[in-house]
Amino acid sequence: MTIDEIMNKVAMFILFNHEGLESAGIKERRFYAKVVGRDSIGIWIENPKLETTRMRDDQGYIIPPEQRKHEEHVAHILIPWGNIRSMVHFPLRKGAEAIEDEEAKSLGRGLYL
Numbered sequence: 001m002t003i004d005e006i007m008n009k010v011a012m013f014i015l016f017n018h019e020g021l022e023s024a025g026i027k028e029r030r031f032y033a034k035v036v037g038r039d040s041i042g043i044w045i046e047n048p049k050l051e052t053t054r055m056r057d058d059q060g061y062i063i064p065p066e067q068r069k070h071e072e073h074v075a076h077i078l079i080p081w082g083n084i085r086s087m088v089h090f091p092l093r094k095g096a097e098a099i100e101d102e103e104a105k106s107l108g109r110g111l112y113l
Contacts, residue, residue: 001089003038010034012088013045013079024077025050029085042080043087050075 015021015029025047037044049072057063 006089014086044076047075
């Protein structure tokens with residue numbers, strides 16, 4: 001099996017650690033995510049509901065904390081090859097896509113300026 005064979009499919013990721021990936025929503029060493037790409041730096045996964053909080057308005061002014069709103073975005077996240085301990089795909093597991101899709105929902109939230 002190659003990574004190209006699991007493009008656009010859900011796989012389980014096991015990381016050496018998740019430090020530095022928290023702001024992209026990765027808060028655990030083991031999780032399910034959809035594989036959306038790969039390059040020389042690492043593998044790209046999808047976070048279908050990355051929650052962010054906008055801190056500046058369109059003119060660049062700071063939004064007061066009580067007026068800030070949460071937003072959800074589809075985000076593609078790069079995990080460097082050196083951070084991946086293993087990937088697990090279950091090609092013949094019946095019903096796995098529904099279970100994995102549920103686990104692959106929102107990976108977390110972040111702030112952006």
